[in-house]
Every structure is written in structure tokens, then in C-alpha cells.
Amino acid sequence: DIQMTQSPSSLSASVGDRVTITCRASQGIYNYLAWFQQKPGKAPKPLIYDASRLQSGVPSKFSGSGSGTDFTLTISSLQPEDFATYYCQQYNSFPLTFGPGTTVDIK
């Protein structure tokens, strides 16, 4: 199975900050990497697919990059609605696997 790791596991940031979350795969996954945002009690919301493509309706303050084993999600200017948990997920091979999540909270 492909193991996904994320760093940091949590971070505190202020409104307006630029935030970067890193995701690493235990083996190469090309660009078959997605990012999700989840708020308490809600279903995950897809943000990014194919490592860098924005899902429909997702604001351009979110961006993704990387290929192979190392990926990043960047939020260019954090807003109050962005405080949430973020998960990466690989879909290169079965079983599909998720990272453990990065919680972004208010400093």
C-alpha cells in the first residue's frame, strides 16, 4: 500500500497569512494526488485534483503543485472560512489512501 504523510499535522495562522501544507507519498504516484478540505461535521470538499488542477468552483487562492512523491497545497491568503482540516489522497493505485490530515486553526 502507498503510505501518505503530511506535515505539519497542525498549524496556527492568522487571517491573511500564506499557508503551505506538504504531502509525501511512500512511492511515486505521478500526479494522481488530490486535496480535500473538511470542516467539523461536514463531508470533505474536493479542492485540487491531478496535483494542481482546481475543482470547479474552488477559489484561486488554493493552489497545488508537485509530482512523483512530493506535493504541496498552498493557500495564498488565509480567510476565516479556510480554518479546517486538509487531507491529501493518492489515486494512483489501490487501495486509495489518504494522508492523516493537517488542521489549520486560528492563531
Added chain:
Amino acid sequence: EVQLVDSGGGLVQPGGSLRLSCAASGFTFSDHYMDWVRQAPGKGLEWVGRVRKKTKSYTTEYAASVKGRFTISRDDSKDSVYLQMNDLKTEDTAVYYCVRVGPSGSLSLDYWGQGTLVTVSS
């Protein structure tokens, strides 16, 4: 508008069975693979399995943790996908989400249901 409505969750005893349903609307259901993903209370996301579309013979994939106990099926005439869960264990307690797989060329998970809670407890 794409909608996925999950239902069928509830309280079940260890060793019991439960069948979850997901009703889809707003897109051509038969064109898409469908997945189930779960999330134990306070934990991360775990992929459960997939059912492919008719042109791929409705083949399925499962996580090792559920293989042999869970079965995913679909009824394209009803725009619905199902998760039959047998021999349930306490560790199967989770919110279960039905998820649409994106179009060919990008098999990402692009739409999620609201989830349905399954509690396995005596």
C-alpha cells in the same frame, strides 16, 4: 446540480449486517464509477471500495479491512449505489460517505454525499 444522498445508517450489534444506500441525481450516474469512504469518530478518512460502471463489467475493489465482509453494488436504473456490510465489527463504526469518481482521464473523488453514521455496539 450533482447530489448524493446517503442513507441506511444506524445502530447494529457486532456480527450484524446493514445495507447503506446512496441516491444520485444531477448527472449521468451510469457513466461514473462510485466509491465509499468512511471516517471513524475523530479520525481520518479511509477508502472502503469502488464499483465500476457497466462498460467495466461492474467490477469492484475493496480495502483489505473490509474485503470478504462488505459488498458494493449499483442499480443504474435507480441511480443508486449500495454498501452491504456483513459481520460488522466495532471498528467499523464510522460515518460512511458515498463518493462519485470523476470522469475518465481523472479518476479523482469529485462529489461526496453528506454521510450516514454506522455505530456497531452491543
